[in-house]
Amino acid sequence: xxxxxxxxxxxxxxxxxxxxxxxxxxxxxxxxxxxxxxxxxxxxxxxxxxxxxxxxxxxxxxxxxxxxxxxxxxxxxxxxxxxxxxxxxxxxxxxxxxxxxxxxxxxxxxxxxxx
Amino acid sequence: xxxxxxxxxxxxxxxxxxxxxxxxxxxxxxxxxxxxxxxxxxxxxxxxxxxxxxxxxxxxxxxxxxxxxxxxxxxxxxxxxxxxxxxxxxxxxxxxxxxxxxxxxxxxxxxxxxx
Numbered sequence: 493x494x495x496x497x498x499x500x501x502x503x504x505x506x507x508x509x510x511x512x513x514x515x516x517x518x519x520x521x522x523x524x525x526x527x528x529x530x531x532x533x534x535x536x537x538x539x540x541x542x543x544x545x546x547x548x549x550x551x552x553x554x555x556x557x558x559x560x561x562x563x564x565x566x567x568x569x570x571x572x573x574x575x576x577x578x579x580x581x582x583x584x585x586x587x588x589x590x591x592x593x594x595x596x597x598x599x600x601x602x603x604x605x606x607x
Numbered sequence: 608x609x610x611x612x613x614x615x616x617x618x619x620x621x622x623x624x625x626x627x628x629x630x631x632x633x634x635x636x637x638x639x640x641x642x643x644x645x646x647x648x649x650x651x652x653x654x655x656x657x658x659x660x661x662x663x664x665x666x667x668x669x670x671x672x673x674x675x676x677x678x679x680x681x682x683x684x685x686x687x688x689x690x691x692x693x694x695x696x697x698x699x700x701x702x703x704x705x706x707x708x709x710x711x712x713x714x715x716x717x718x719x720x721x722x
Contacts, residue, residue, distance in 0.1 A: 535652075
């Protein structure tokens with residue numbers, strides 16, 4: 493399917509476990525982003541990537557790890573999940589040309605619950 | 608620091624009437640882009656309208672229009688002829704040329720359109 497997809501859509505895990513959220517886009521966009529959405533905070537940037545093998549921290553990166561070995565994939569890993577990481581996670585992407593327009597294209601989100 | 612403030616956590620409007628959602632932002636940059644995103648219960652983030660800061664003319668997209676006051680750093684969204692399908696969370700966001708990788712979001716306004 494064309495577009496940007498996330499998996500899983502829902503995940504329940506226990507404190508201390510490692511969990512990886514997947515993001516895949518088919519547009520060959522250069523930029524990819526991970527956000528978390530919490531009540532009252534809107535969306536906050538966790539990590540972003542400008543190209544394969546180039547990643548950088550966002551506003552709330554502690555406790556998260558990313559990689560980008562291929563342009564189309566941008567997995568987000570919680571190395572040791574904590575309850576404070578219970579949230580909805582959104583992946584987004586943007587092409588280089590889109591910088592002029594500023595628009596980002598969002599995936600459907602993953603609801604993660606850490607018990 | 609760049610911030611976005613949406614002072615109305617929740618609003619309601621009768622179907623077919625007009626409602627205005629408020630947004631203020633803070634940045635020291637002169638060139639930037641402003642956005643309103645809609646998030647219905649499906650959680651999908653949908654771009655509603657975009658405004659380039661260098662343009663004085665307010666953007667309009669069908670029933671959606673903005674009132675952009677650059678000096679006041681205000682960017683309100685007006686929804687005319689409200690429809691039940693407009694029920695959603697609305698997020699104000701902006702991105703600057705110097706921070707081209709980061710969308711900064713407000714905390715959101717939950718809009719309920721009543722029949």
